[in-house]
Amino acid sequence: MKKLVAGIVGCGNISKFHFSGLEKADVEVAWVCDLDEDAARPWAERFGSRFTKDYREIIADPAVDVVDVTAISRVHKEICLAAIDAGKAVICEKTLAENADDSLEIVSAAEAAGTIFYTSYMKRFIPVVQKARELLPSLGTLLSTHIRAYQCWGDIWDTAPDEGFFWTPPGGASQVRGKYGGGILVCGGSHILDLVHFFLGRPYRVFAHMHKPEGRDYDMQAACLMETENGIVHYEALAHPLNRIGYLHDGWDERIEIFGTKGRIEILSAQWDQVEHKASRLLHYDNETGETTEYDLGAVSPFEPAIAFFCDNIRRGEQGSQSRLTGYEVDEMIAHIEKSAAEGKSIDVRWRG
Ligand SMILES: NC(=O)c1ccc[n+]([C@@H]2O[C@H](COP(=O)([O-])OP(=O)(O)OC[C@H]3O[C@@H](n4cnc5c(N)ncnc54)[C@H](O)[C@@H]3O)[C@@H](O)[C@H]2O)c1
Structure with a gap:
């Protein structure tokens, strides 16, 4: 088969x-661009x-099969649309775009053209997350999920x-907004929104609170209740100053607990950029046996299975089991959380794609 x-x-x-x-996926990297x-x-x-x-x-080169977009989110739309137009398969980093309208435009173009298109939410591919997804049916009827991304951003509460990455200069933009498009909701919160979709499907109602400190252009807390067909979700993304909390005492305190009528799973996830030497953990409680099983599936970079999955599908010419809409779905939920928080009331989620 051609490489x-x-x-x-x-x-x-x-x-x-x-x-x-x-x-690792045995792909030839013919071009690099920056x-x-x-x-x-x-x-x-x-x-x-x-x-x-x-x-x-790169896009003009007929030898290129796939464009991997790892530039800042602000330029994703332009690059993705050009790659789709040229008939290339696309892997794009999260978040897909700066707002839900732009994300919808990108995924609609990919759907219309039949482009194989992925937004790379790699946390789906953490081995214990994959295992938890496999165990989900054993939990019976799903009742309640607690999901949180608590990340240590230092003492900035x-x-x-007045300098550095989190400084908002008067009349200007902070680096965190310039580079990632927002604060904790976009940075850490987007991943756990994707995991809500991965485990439970699309929410249909949301009631949110957000905290953006005075004089800054990024949020440091986004919490909400979401209603889904698979129970209620208690969600929170928080930038906090506690540098020794979390199951590895490294300030990273992210976890997911899913409760059902027959059991419960709990995932403790390791810091995203240290996954090669810190393993995430999974606990599975089975109410019939009364046993709790602990899974430690090792320290594995989830980017590798993610990219292997995308490239295997691209080789076969198939989209496979991950929808083109993944990146849009997260950006649409971000927009609804922001709207609900701004209005101070619960809102129905209007899915447009
Ligand atoms: N999956 C995750 O957990 C995770 C973590 C961090 C960042 N990200 C995402 O990855 C993307 C990049 O983030 P980063 O931290 O690597 O940023 P970065 O600033 O370190 O790197 C971005 C690079 O893109 C280049 N660039 C900008 N515009 C360009 C253009 N038009 N053409 C070519 N190159 C261009 C910049 O020069 C820079 O070198 C963002 O979308 C971000 O949200 C994801």
């Missing part, structure tokens, strides 16, 4: 996980790839930063 050929657009922090995922040549050159040398500052060169 799959890829081009990567964006060679910043996240790209190393995609490079290693593509390498506006900053210094960021891209080491990768071009390592993979023997061609370098460009203009992603359109009481004291507004």
Whole structure:
């Protein structure tokens, strides 16, 4: 079978996980692209790839099968739409776009063209998350889910930063907003919204609270109750200052608990960029036997199984079991959480795609 050929657009922090995922999936990285040549050159040398500052060169190359978009979220729409238009398969980092309208436009274009299109929410591919999904039917009727992303962002609650990543300059934008499009809801909260969809399906109603400190352009807390066909969800994304909490005492305190009539599962997840040496854990309680089983499936980067899954499907010419709409679904929920919090009331979720 012909070797799959890829081009990567964006060679910043996240790209190393995609490079290693593509390498392990036996994909030829023919092109690397970044506006900053210094960021891209080491990768071009390592993979023997061609370098460009203009992603359109990659898209114009008929040898390229897949465009992997790892640039900042603000430029995803332009690059994804151009790649879809050129008939390339697309893997795009989360969050898919800066707002739900743009995400809907991207996934609608992919659906219309029949493009194989993935938003890379890699936490679905953490081995214990996959195992938990497998165990879900054993929980009976699902009643209640508690899901939270508590990330240590340092001591920025009481004291507004006056420099660095979390500083909002007067009249300007913070780096966290410029790079990721928002605060904790977009950064950590988007992943657990994707996991709500992965485990329970789309919510149909939401009642949210958000906290954005005075003078800053990013939120530090987003909490909500969601109603789904699979029970109620208690959701919270929080940027906190406690640097020794969490099951590994490293300030990362993310967990998911799903309660059903026959059992319960609990996932304790490791910090996203340290997954190669910190394992996530899963506990499964079975009410019939009264036993709790603990799963430790090792420290595995979820980017690798994610990219392997995407590339296997692209080779076969199939979208496979992950919908093109994944990235839109998260961005639509972000929009509804923001709306509910702003209005101070519960709202029905209007799904448009
Ligand atoms: N999955 C996760 O847990 C996770 C974690 C961090 C970041 N991300 C996502 O990854 C993406 C990148 O984040 P990052 O932290 O690597 O950012 P980064 O700033 O470190 O890297 C982004 C790179 O994109 C380049 N770039 C910007 N515009 C470009 C363009 N038009 N053409 C080519 N290159 C361009 C920049 O020069 C930069 O080198 C974002 O969408 C972010 O939300 C996901």
